[in-house]
Amino acid sequence: MAMNLFGSVANAIAEVVKAFVETEVSEDNIIDLFCMMHNNQSVLSVPLIKGCRMHDPKVPTEFVVGTCLEPFLAYVSYKCMPSAKTVHESAELRIRATRDIAAGEEITMCYAPEIRDYQTRKSDLKTYWVIDCNCLLCQKGDFGPQGPLRDQVRALKNIDLAQYPDRLGEVKRAIQAMRDAGFGWGADPMRELHQQLLRGYFAKMNASECLRLALKIRYQIEPAQYPPNSMQSRLETLYVLQSFLNFPAPGTSKLSELPMKVKEVAIQVKFNLRDMLARDIAQCFGSDSMVANFEKDFAERQSAEFNLHVQAFAKNKLYKHVPLHRGDAARTKFVKNMNELLKGTGLIALDAKDLL
Ligand SMILES: [Zn+2]
Numbered sequence: 623m624a625m626n627l628f629g630s631v632a633n634a635i636a637e638v639v640k641a642f643v644e645t646e647v648s649e650d651n652i653i654d655l656f657c658m659m660h661n662n663q664s665v666l667s668v669p670l671i672k673g674c675r676m677h678d679p680k681v682p683t684e685f686v687v688g689t690c691l692e693p694f695l696a697y698v699s700y701k702c703m704p705s706a707k708t709v710h711e712s713a714e715l716r717i718r719a720t721r722d723i724a725a726g727e728e729i730t731m732c733y734a735p736e737i738r739d740y741q742t743r744k745s746d747l748k749t750y751w752v753i754d755c756n757c758l759l760c761q762k763g764d765f766g767p768q769g770p771l772r773d774q775v776r777a778l779k780n781i782d783l784a785q786y787p788d789r790l791g792e793v794k795r796a797i798q799a800m801r802d803a804g805f806g807w808g809a810d811p812m813r814e815l816h817q818q819l820l821r822g823y824f825a826k827m828n829a830s831e832c833l834r835l836a837l838k839i840r841y842q843i844e845p846a847q848y849p850p851n852s853m854q855s856r857l858e859t860l861y862v863l864q865s866f867l868n869f870p871a872p873g874t875s876k877l878s879e880l881p882m883k884v885k886e887v888a889i890q891v892k893f894n895l896r897d898m899l900a901r902d903i904a905q906c907f908g909s910d911s912m913v914a915n916f917e918k919d920f921a922e923r924q925s926a927e928f929n930l931h932v933q934a935f936a937k938n939k940l941y942k943h944v945p946l947h948r949g950d951a952a953r954t955k956f957v958k959n960m961n962e963l964l965k966g967t968g969l970i971a972l973d974a975k976d977l978l
Pocket residue numbers: 701702703755756757758759760
């Protein structure tokens with residue numbers, strides 16, 4: 623398999639190597655070495671520093687900058703639902719847990735991108751990493767849409783809705799077809815189809831619908847996903863969600879279709895979500911990482927500017943943003959505001975544990 627894929631490149635390298643070394647090295651040796659390096663390489667990616675320029679769920683939180691061969695990492699086993707990930711920070715390559723790991727439990731990583739579709743994942747793993755995975759997820763087999771429905775949803779997941787917003791109707795019908803076939807919000811590719819809707823509505827400049835979709839993805843779809851979405855891909859949703867909650871003050875929001883009460887809480891919630899973004903980024907990439915420090919400063923600076931603005935211009939001077947980590951009163955107020963926002967956009971209210 624690997625021979626077929628890399629054969630021509632490996633043969634070219636073999637020719638070059640043979641021309642420069644005195645010892646005879648067979649092409650097979652070189653191809654073996656080449657495949658060994660390829661299959662054991664680690665992808666280096668760095669977190670993107672996004673600031674306030676973030677409304678597109680298709681823009682990832684991390685950016686691939688290269689690959690390296692790190693012998694220790696090469697020993698870490700692959701799992702489709704891993705317990706750790708690598709983080710490239712400055713000159714360091716770190717391994718960070720992505721969930722709680724029990725004492726004695728093996729640390730595992732997912733080398734491939736997050737591929738939820740069973741058939742694509744199995745085929746890519748075999749083609750690019752020569753892995754025939756038999757993890758708990760793979761043992762469950764293919765529980766996604768099959769036949770023509772699979773083809774339909776997979777095709778729609780890849781079109782550029784930002785460029786072709788008139789195809790929104792097709793995406794909506796595909797979501798309905800999945801629902802009619804008995805698939806819940808956690809099924810693949812329900813999350814990506816909703817992200818597509820969001821991009822389409824953004825192209826149509828419908829901010830209220832974008833906000834409703836971002837809320838639905840974060841609070842209804844993502845909690846139902848199996849396997850769970852990775853920590854960094856959930857950060858993308860949080861970036862998108864808070865970008866549709868407008869700054870600066872009540873009454874100036876572009877969310878024109880929403881009731882005034884909802885618009886007022888939307889602005890308060892925005893700053894709380896920015897606090898959460900700073901917290902989750904620190905958890906994902908490390909509290910000493912460059913991106914975590916940037917987000918922490920950014921959240922603090924934005925909230926200070928907002929408080930100054932409210933003092934100077936807003937009619938309701940009672941509101942002052944207090945970061946969530948400062949105490950129970952701030953968290954209680956956030957839960958109340960968040961539920962006001964969810965209900966005001968047609969979604970169901972949630973308990974504090976699902977919101978904080
Ligand atoms: Zn697997």
